[in-house]
Amino acid sequence: MTQGEVFDCIIVGAGPGGLQAAIYLGRYNRNVLLIDRGGGRTWHARHIENFLTQKVISGPEIIRAGLEQARHFNVKILKGEVLRLGKKTWFEVGTGEMTFLARFVIVSSGAGDNLPPIENVHKFLGTFFFTCLDCDGYRTTGRKLAVIGNSLKTVHLAFAMKKMYTRDITLILYFLEPPEEYAELLREENIPFLTGRPARIVGEEKIEAIEFQDGRRVECEMIMSNFGYKLNDDFLAGLDLRRDREHFKYVTNSAYESSLTGLYIVGPLTGNDQAIIAAGEGAAAAIDIKKRLLEY
Ligand SMILES: Cc1cc2nc3c(=O)[nH]c(=O)nc-3n(C[C@H](O)[C@H](O)[C@H](O)COP(=O)(O)OP(=O)(O)OC[C@H]3O[C@@H](n4cnc5c(N)ncnc54)[C@H](O)[C@@H]3O)c2cc1C
Numbered sequence: 001m002t003q004g005e006v007f008d009c010i011i012v013g014a015g016p017g018g019l020q021a022a023i024y025l026g027r028y029n030r031n032v033l034l035i036d037r038g039g040g041r042t043w044h045a046r047h048i049e050n051f052l053t054q055k056v057i058s059g060p061e062i063i064r065a066g067l068e069q070a071r072h073f074n075v076k077i078l079k080g081e082v083l084r085l086g087k088k089t090w091f092e093v094g095t096g097e098m099t100f101l102a103r104f105v106i107v108s109s110g111a112g113d114n115l116p117p118i119e120n121v122h123k124f125l126g127t128f129f130f131t132c133l134d135c136d137g138y139r140t141t142g143r144k145l146a147v148i149g150n151s152l153k154t155v156h157l158a159f160a161m162k163k164m165y166t167r168d169i170t171l172i173l174y175f176l177e178p179p180e181e182y183a184e185l186l187r188e189e190n191i192p193f194l195t196g197r198p199a200r201i202v203g204e205e206k207i208e209a210i211e212f213q214d215g216r217r218v219e220c221e222m223i224m225s226n227f228g229y230k231l232n233d234d235f236l237a238g239l240d241l242r243r244d245r246e247h248f249k250y251v252t253n254s255a256y257e258s259s260l261t262g263l264y265i266v267g268p269l270t271g272n273d274q275a276i277i278a279a280g281e282g283a284a285a286a287i288d289i290k291k292r293l294l295e296y
Contacts, residue, residue, distance in 0.1 A: 001076065001100075007033045008293055009286075010093045010102040012082045012235075015042045017108035017267040017278035019066030024286035026073025030293060033100060034070060035093070037081040040110045040232075041268075042275060045135065046126035051276050062275065082109075082235045087260065103296065104262045104289045107236065108282060111268040114227040116148065116174070118210070119200035128207040129223045133160065134274055140165045140222050146210050148198065149226030150174040155182050157226050158191055170218050172198060172210070194218070231269050239263070255288035256281050264289065 009025050011018045014036035025032045045059030071077060084094035090101040113131045115121050121129060130136035145166050147158040155178055158171045171186065171193035178186065178193065186193050199213045201223065211217045231248070242251040242259035249271050256264045266281035267273070 001033070005031075005101065006090055007031050007100065007102040009033075009104040009106060009289055010035065010091065010100055011106045011108060012036075012085075012093070013040065013108035013110055013232075013267070014038075014063060014067060014070075014077070015040045015108060015110050015267065015278060016062060016066070016275040017110075017282040018106065019063070019070055019282070020279040021106045021108065021266070021282035021286040022070040022075045023066070023073060024283050025289065026070055026075040028286075028290045028293075029074075030290070032075045033078060033102070034075050035078045035080050035082055035095060035100075038079065041112070041273075042110075044126050045275070047139070048135070048275060049138075050135070050274075059275070084238075085235050085263075086238065087262070091262065103293065104264065106256075106264045106266060106282065106285050106289070107233075107269060108265075108267050108278065109232040109235075109269065110278075111229040111231050111273065113225075113229050116198070116225060116227055118198050120203075121201065124201060124203070124207055124223070128203075128221065129201065129225065131225050131227075131229075132273065133157065133224070137161065137165055137224070140224065142166055142168075144168045144219065144221045146170050146172055146218050146220040146223045147226065148172040148174070148210070148223060150176055151226070152176075152178070152182065154226040155186065157224065158186070158193075159189060161224060162189060162191060170194070170220065172196070172218065229268070229273070233269060241265075254284075256285040257288065262292075 008030040009032050011034045022034045042059035049056045080095040086092045091105045093100045169191050173195050196212050198210045200211050202209045209217050209219045250265045256266050258265050264285040267278035
């Protein structure tokens with residue numbers, strides 16, 4: 001990298017979205033810089049079984065293979081955190097003291113789960129403690145499950161889990177008494193529910209139970225948690241990009257270009273939190289950028 005060099009594209013984030021985009025742009029012989037701080041959601045996915053051609057693969061395996069493939073196509077890879085993103089003549093992407101210039105930027109920085117402060121959450125995350133129905137719902141099939149969360153969405157999740165995966169569900173709501181019509185439906189569906197704050201997950205190799213501060217205990221083999229997630233988007237704060245009605249997700253066109261010309265956003269920041277979808281969006285963004293670069 002040389003001072004003042006203008007990259008064709010800078011990609012923020014080496015998850016499936018950013019890596020797939022990097023591989024496409026590398027194979028168009030473009031000058032691409034991929035910046036990643038490490039430790040995203042894919043790093044925590046220990047068991048992915050819904051990715052085409054992969055009966056089971058871990059998130060770290062996808063990332064390692066993706067990085068190797070991107071390097072093979074001459075993508076430059078930098079370990080670092082993007083702290084600033086602005087646009088003058090070129091996009092200016094800042095990491096600490098360094099600022100890099102680019103004609104186009106793809107943001108694929110993903111999201112982070114809001115995890116409840118329960119002892120042993122990290123010990124079981126991705127093996128017996130899950131945060132996403134689409135990712136791991138199937139693995140709860142026929143198992144003794146606790147569904148925990150803090151909103152009426154959690155009640156809907158419990159109904160969905162019962163319809164698709166397991167009849168043996170206990171619903172735990174943090175400080176939320178369900179309205180009577182929900183309580184009635186839960187009784188009809190035979191889903192026991194309780195309110196309170198679990199303190200610890202009990203178990204050595206596997207989960208055995210979830211315990212409350214007041215000593216109550218719910219026996220379970222798996223936990224599906226529903227506390228939402230936070231987007232990794234602090235560095236986009238100054239750009240005033242178009243968001244959805246809830247002012248949460250970013251609005252893009254069908255090629256994943258945001259309301260700022262030349263800035264593409266893929267993955268959970270625009271809506272979908274699945275590895276294969278993030279990869280597809282990364283490919284679509286890269287193909288669009290390829291066409292635009294031909295105009296330079
Ligand atoms: C426990 C678990 C299980 C999952 N199981 C599945 C599954 O079975 N199937 C499935 O399809 N999906 C699964 N997922 C979800 C999947 O991992 C995500 O949907 C997918 O990773 C989204 O890809 P991404 O590239 O958008 O983001 P990520 O994989 O989150 O990658 C984003 C990258 O950007 C980096 N980054 C963030 N901010 C910055 C910054 N400012 N500067 C530099 N780098 C930055 C992050 O550190 C990270 O490396 C699972 C997730 C978890 C947590």
